[in-house]
Amino acid sequence: MSHHADLTPSVIQGLGWIYLILAVMNGAWAANAGKQKADLRIVSAWAVFSALLGMLAFAQIAGGDQAQNFSIRMPEVVKAGIDRLANPIVYFAGSTVLFVVIIAARKWLVNNTVAWVILNLMVLFLALSMTDYDFRQIVGKPDNVPIVAMLFIVAFFTWLYFKRAVDNDDRRAKGLPLFEQVENEKVLTWPDLVYTELICMVVLTAILIAWGVALPAPLEEPASAVKTPNPSKAPWYFLGLQEMLVYYDPWMAGVVLPSVILVGLMALPYIDFNKLGNGYYTFNERKFAVITFLFGFLPLWIGLIILGTFLRGPNWNFFGIYEPWDVHKLEVLNNVNLSQYFWIDGLQRPMPVAPSGSDGLTQALYILLREAPGLILVFGYLFLLPPLMAMTVFRRFFIKMGFLRYMVFANLVLLMACLPLKMLLRWTINLKYLVAIPEWFFNI
Amino acid sequence: MSVGDYIRDSQIWKSIFRHPAPTDRRNRVVVMLTNFFLHLHPVSVKQQGIALSYTWCMGGITFFLFLVETVTGVLLMFYYRPTLEWAYNDILALRDVTTLGVMREIHRWGAHAMVISVWLHMYRVFLTGSYKPPREFNWVIGVLLLVLTLLLSFTGYLLPWDQLAIWAITVGSNMARATPFLGHEGPGAQLLNVGGFDLITNASDARFILLGSRFVGESTLNRFYIMHCVAIPLVVAGLIMIHFWRVRKDGGISQPL
Numbered sequence: 001m002s003h004h005a006d007l008t009p010s011v012i013q014g015l016g017w018i019y020l021i022l023a024v025m026n027g028a029w030a031a032n033a034g035k036q037k038a039d040l041r042i043v044s045a046w047a048v049f050s051a052l053l054g055m056l057a058f059a060q061i062a063g064g065d066q067a068q069n070f071s072i073r074m075p076e077v078v079k080a081g082i083d084r085l086a087n088p089i090v091y092f093a094g095s096t097v098l099f100v101v102i103i104a105a106r107k108w109l110v111n112n113t114v115a116w117v118i119l120n121l122m123v124l125f126l127a128l129s130m131t132d133y134d135f136r137q138i139v140g141k142p143d144n145v146p147i148v149a150m151l152f153i154v155a156f157f158t159w160l161y162f163k164r165a166v167d168n169d170d171r172r173a174k175g176l177p178l179f180e181q182v183e184n185e186k187v188l189t190w191p192d193l194v195y196t197e198l199i200c201m202v203v204l205t206a207i208l209i210a211w212g213v214a215l216p217a218p219l220e221e222p223a224s225a226v227k228t229p230n231p232s233k234a235p236w237y238f239l240g241l242q243e244m245l246v247y248y249d250p251w252m253a254g255v256v257l258p259s260v261i262l263v264g265l266m267a268l269p270y271i272d273f274n275k276l277g278n279g280y281y282t283f284n285e286r287k288f289a290v291i292t293f294l295f296g297f298l299p300l301w302i303g304l305i306i307l308g309t310f311l312r313g314p315n316w317n318f319f320g321i322y323e324p325w326d327v328h329k330l331e332v333l334n335n336v337n338l339s340q341y342f343w344i345d346g347l348q349r350p351m352p353v354a355p356s357g358s359d360g361l362t363q364a365l366y367i368l369l370r371e372a373p374g375l376i377l378v379f380g381y382l383f384l385l386p387p388l389m390a391m392t393v394f395r396r397f398f399i400k401m402g403f404l405r406y407m408v409f410a411n412l413v414l415l416m417a418c419l420p421l422k423m424l425l426r427w428t429i430n431l432k433y434l435v436a437i438p439e440w441f442f443n444i
Numbered sequence: 445m446s447v448g449d450y451i452r453d454s455q456i457w458k459s460i461f462r463h464p465a466p467t468d469r470r471n472r473v474v475v476m477l478t479n480f481f482l483h484l485h486p487v488s489v490k491q492q493g494i495a496l497s498y499t500w501c502m503g504g505i506t507f508f509l510f511l512v513e514t515v516t517g518v519l520l521m522f523y524y525r526p527t528l529e530w531a532y533n534d535i536l537a538l539r540d541v542t543t544l545g546v547m548r549e550i551h552r553w554g555a556h557a558m559v560i561s562v563w564l565h566m567y568r569v570f571l572t573g574s575y576k577p578p579r580e581f582n583w584v585i586g587v588l589l590l591v592l593t594l595l596l597s598f599t600g601y602l603l604p605w606d607q608l609a610i611w612a613i614t615v616g617s618n619m620a621r622a623t624p625f626l627g628h629e630g631p632g633a634q635l636l637n638v639g640g641f642d643l644i645t646n647a648s649d650a651r652f653i654l655l656g657s658r659f660v661g662e663s664t665l666n667r668f669y670i671m672h673c674v675a676i677p678l679v680v681a682g683l684i685m686i687h688f689w690r691v692r693k694d695g696g697i698s699q700p701l
Contacts, residue, residue: 146556186488212549223610234616254619269580277573279700442631
């Protein structure tokens, strides 16, 4: 189904360079394994893998212009399978499962070889995917290149965190001093720190110049107030917020929830009463804080940015990574408000409507009556749940924190949870709004 | 006497650098105390506190990128005119004909990199628990700097005045319409009326203040330009100073307590 001018020589050759870099990296890995006197079979396996990649790279770079026979592509079966599976539910559920696996299997994942295999798989997946026209269209957008890089960078630093945290937790269990406490003499800032900074600045300048020369900044057609692009997307770092618009109205997704994120971040040092884990990496000593923060940062913030950037196409419909962005793709939306579930489906009676000609107050009361189920739920969620949690799951927290601190904490946790909860309600019972008062622009 | 020695022995050199080169212990201490740029640092630091695998260097990288953005940004300001007539054409010329037009690329990629490095800096500070006492307030300043970094990037996004720019800003700023009480499509805005006249309309709400107009137009371009080049950078520079100062005052470089 290649209905596009598919693989151009420059793409094939570009991929050749990626394979070459991967070959060199694996060659170095094999050499290092050899130097460490690893099992000879393992060393040679890496060496053979590196050599294979090298040959692939050579074939693609040298023979790129006579094209397609050489290039190794992502199999159509895999592409079709991934696209068929792809939808927001699988994506978010998948990223949540991945998150849980990362935490549960952290001791295994911090193993260097495991991480190296995963890195290889990620690069190979990316390289193979680049043979697909539609994938290239999205990933290759100049503004999206940093996001792809960010994916690798965030993955790396998360791995590095767990590596150091697992090590420190191990040391604690054995009664050894922390990694940060060993060989921790004072050294002179000049040269030890100043030189690092200098090298860092030089390297960074080189990277920026190379990046600037290699990749032109995007410039589309001149602005036109009448030609609305489809999809219209906010700058990439706000795409997580734009994705929230699927589940909440702009006043929540665009104003209240971002404000809550910022207030929550600023409040963080004042609600985290745990004195441990100050100035060193650890997981075991501050599990709750780390899991909460990582959940907010990885699946919710980074995850939704990836979703908004790569997987949302025209009309903000969801598209698989290899799927052409079809403007006419239809998604059936039959979402229902809670009030309708309650009055019509539950009580089998019409929704309460104020008699025509009644005054403003009566109308308002009828609206409140109509939306009473949702209002009660939201009220209970925000005002009854915190004391309930204080007596049960967060009992220890409440005692340590005191009333005010605890209330702030509980509300922040609940507001953070309200996004995944709404997602869940949408996917399970097609819930549109818990409270739907379009008359007042007040929908939750 | 070599030329180098002659220069280092001259009155001019000695007036700039008061002490001999930092080649021995004494002068390595002195250089940190007498050089304006270096005096941000203490004279000595804990070995593990400056280890790259500990700090990830992301705060420093963010600051360096801020400097890169300032320098390239000033150079771009010499060239670019923020008007409907010229904005797009100037960017076009930067791409196609201007010598050193690559400054725009460096500026844009540097901006993306800065957003990412700010996040990673915050990530590291969280994961090492470095926001805990006595550094709580510096974390708060850090959050403000994070917001301002995003706003800097957001305001800069409009300036090329192409389709990508105005629609991204339109989508982003449409949210402000729904601000509770202060947006004309926000909950509660209807309550703010005096004698039947709405105080909050599409020509007086939060979005209007942001855009200087009811839609993304020339006044928006002007407004965003001033915010991007003057207002926000000034605030950021001020907050960076406090942020750095407090790193020193709140217990120095992050370390096990």
